[in-house]
Amino acid sequence: MIIDLHQTLHRTIHELKGELKGCDSALVRSCAALLLICCLALRLPSLAGHQNINQQKSGFRKTSSHVVLITINGLGADFVNRPEILKAHAPFMHNLIEKGSHAYSAESVYPSLTLPAHASIVTGMLPADHSITADFSFDDPAGKSTLQNQKKFLKASEIKGGEPIWETASRNGLAVASVGFPLTAGAGIKFNVKAGFSDLPDKESDFKPETLLAGIEPESLTLQLSSVLSKVVVPDKKRIKAISHFLKADFFRAAAASLIMENYKPGLMLVNLGSFAEAEEHFGLSSGETFEVLESIDRLIAQIAGSLEKAGIQSGTTLIIASDRGYLKTEQSFNPNVLLAKKGLLSTDGEERSLHGAQSLSRSAALPPYSSTLHKTNGLPDRSLKYSMIIIRKPTALSGG
Structure with missing residues (x-):
């Protein structure tokens, strides 16, 4: 279950506190589920580590162990566990399955939505306890959900129960970074890039660089990431053009996470990639377009993993890949x-x-x-x-x- 993933994160944070080298392989309890989650962990091959001057001056304790959590919205377990059936091509994730630890499937929380699930991942609590019960807050007088309500829900202060994992890490003297991770607005995270997903434009023509560069903490990081964003190039494929702005956001997030890992080496890095769920909703679960987006996501994960090698921290990093929920194929609906x-x-x-x-x-x-x-x-x-x-x-x- 998602809560077990939080427990693994919590144990790993305490490993970082004590500078332990072991990798906990008991990630998630395997079980059949309505909505499936894929979770993978890997202690990456050994490389010589080196110190980071930026981190020494930051006031955070230097650590030789690191945790990188990447969540992929909407990634059902079958996409990586049964590629021969779905014809999904994700070689990097398949390599993680072969060399690391993984759960065949897992059970999401209810409601199985992005914000409730992510709140459970970082707190280890059910939605009834952490109070995040929807992606949008429903406005009873107006009779509808609004974008403003969703923006409110993206704030870390909306989590009412439990201690989010970034607070646990910070309390133990570790630098924390977040890139596009839900519910981190106002969380006091050292390196915080674009907390949330609702601010993304709904139309490709509305895409503007400032959308992704707004609200970055610290401000000094904005200039670095502005240069990164200017170099982001999304493959020009006409058949996935309808969601290309979401995919571009993920390309930027992967590049931003890579830059932060290479230059600042935080003890805990949280990254969220959301374009795969958009592809499923727009094109269908088993469409060629959805598989193309999955291949792009796989390359982005490989890019982030590559930054660990460039930073010289590969041997001391635990990489965890998880999903908030999966989808069911719907042929007909009845109201x-x-x-x-x-x-x-x-x-x-x-x-x-x-x-x-x-x-x-x-x-x-x-x-x-x-x-x-x-x-x-x-x-x-x-x-x-x-x-x-x-x-x-x-x-x-x-x-x-």
Whole structure:
């Protein structure tokens, strides 16, 4: 589960504190899941390390051990575990599977969305406990979600329970870096690049360099990354043009993470890549376009790993690759409320909906056979559940169940 990934991060942070060399291979408990997460870890081959003058002057404790966590939005486990079936080409990640430790599959939290899942990864708590229960905050009076609500949710202060892993690392004297990682706005992270994902433009024509360069901490890093962004070149492929701005953002994030690792060598680096999920939503799960984006993501991960070698810290770095959630292929959808309303069986009174002739079921009595799934909703506020839906499916061979 995602919480087990947090526990691994937490243990590794304490390894850094004591300068231990071992690598914890128990990353995530394997299990069948509705939404799958792929988690990989690798203690990279040995290279001679060297000291970093910038870090010595930063006030943070110098360390010979480092952790790099890269999350890939929407990467279901089958994309890397069953490449022969999906025809997905990700050679670097496949190499990590062969040489490192990995979980065949894992179970996401509920709701299985980007922000709730990432909050669970960094705190080790369920959404009901850390309070991040959606990607967008629903505005009841307006009856809709807004971009402003999502921007609010991106702030670290919205995490109400638990200690995020970056606070644990900082408390132990380690420098922390974040590149595009959700929920890190205002987190007090030493090297913080573009905290969140909602500020990205919705249209390719709206892409502007200042979008990705805004809010970088410290400000002195902005000039360096401005030069990096000017050199970012995304492969010109017409069939993935619809999401090319998201892909360009990921190319920039990989380049930014590489620059920070090479020059500052933080003890903990957090990176989020979001274009793969955009490709799945726009083109479909098994489309050629989606596979092209996965290949690009694989090369970006290899680029970040290459920066560890250039920095001379490869032998002391634990690289963790994880996903927040996966997707299910949908052939058809059915909205029962529409049919019930047309038949005169469903009426609305303000925000409340009532089904004529039906007895209201309690949360615990609604789906008694599926308590193993419903436990995820325990503690979630009613206002969150009002707009939620649980889908139950039987595990398949493809999903590892």
